[in-house]
Amino acid sequence: MTKICLIRHGQTDWNKQLLIQGRIDNPLNEEGKESTKKSLESIKNLNTNWDVFLSSPLLRAYQTAQIIKSGLNFPQDIIIIPNLTERDFGELEGKKVCQESYELMRQNVKGLESLEDLQKRALSTIINISKKYPNKNILITTHSQFIKGLLSALIEDFDFTYPLKNNSLTLLEVNEEKIKVIKYDVI
Numbered sequence: 001m002t003k004i005c006l007i008r009h010g011q012t013d014w015n016k017q018l019l020i021q022g023r024i025d026n027p028l029n030e031e032g033k034e035s036t037k038k039s040l041e042s043i044k045n046l047n048t049n050w051d052v053f054l055s056s057p058l059l060r061a062y063q064t065a066q067i068i069k070s071g072l073n074f075p076q077d078i079i080i081i082p083n084l085t086e087r088d089f090g091e092l093e094g095k096k097v098c099q100e101s102y103e104l105m106r107q108n109v110k111g112l113e114s115l116e117d118l119q120k121r122a123l124s125t126i127i128n129i130s131k132k133y134p135n136k137n138i139l140i141t142t143h144s145q146f147i148k149g150l151l152s153a154l155i156e157d158f159d160f161t162y163p164l165k166n167n168s169l170t171l172l173e174v175n176e177e178k179i180k181v182i183k184y185d186v187i
Helices: 030-044 059-072 099-105 115-132 144-154
Strands: 002-008 052-055 137-142 169-175 178-186
Touching (some): 002 059
């Protein structure tokens, strides 16, 4: 069985302003860096020896991974996986996160990665990771919509407008291409 801990990146200025950042490559702000350091306790409390550390290529996720790697004294390199990147929001990038923006996400907004495509990408990425690293314990820094795409594909009544907290943990087990959600949005 492969165990996976998905970590939503720390806060950016755009998160603080409730702006959709998608593939815009914003760095962590100071609060994001500090809260990532505090999230180390939650990761340490899992009492797991981590074998592999993967990250989205976007700066905010990679910076989160670097802080956690340092805090855990993780000896290996962080491996960048392009498919762990955030959803492409197209014309919605830079807009406020609100009910109206979620309504627009249900429509065919120019450049928007559809929910169906996001779910397929999230599922196949996690399955492929579990095949590449079978029976390993894997840390992954990624993004809210990637995680919610996965959760909405696995949990029938998952509310996509649910606000995942920055630095929250989502714990998964993958066994023979079956993904089981253990917990999500753990701080």
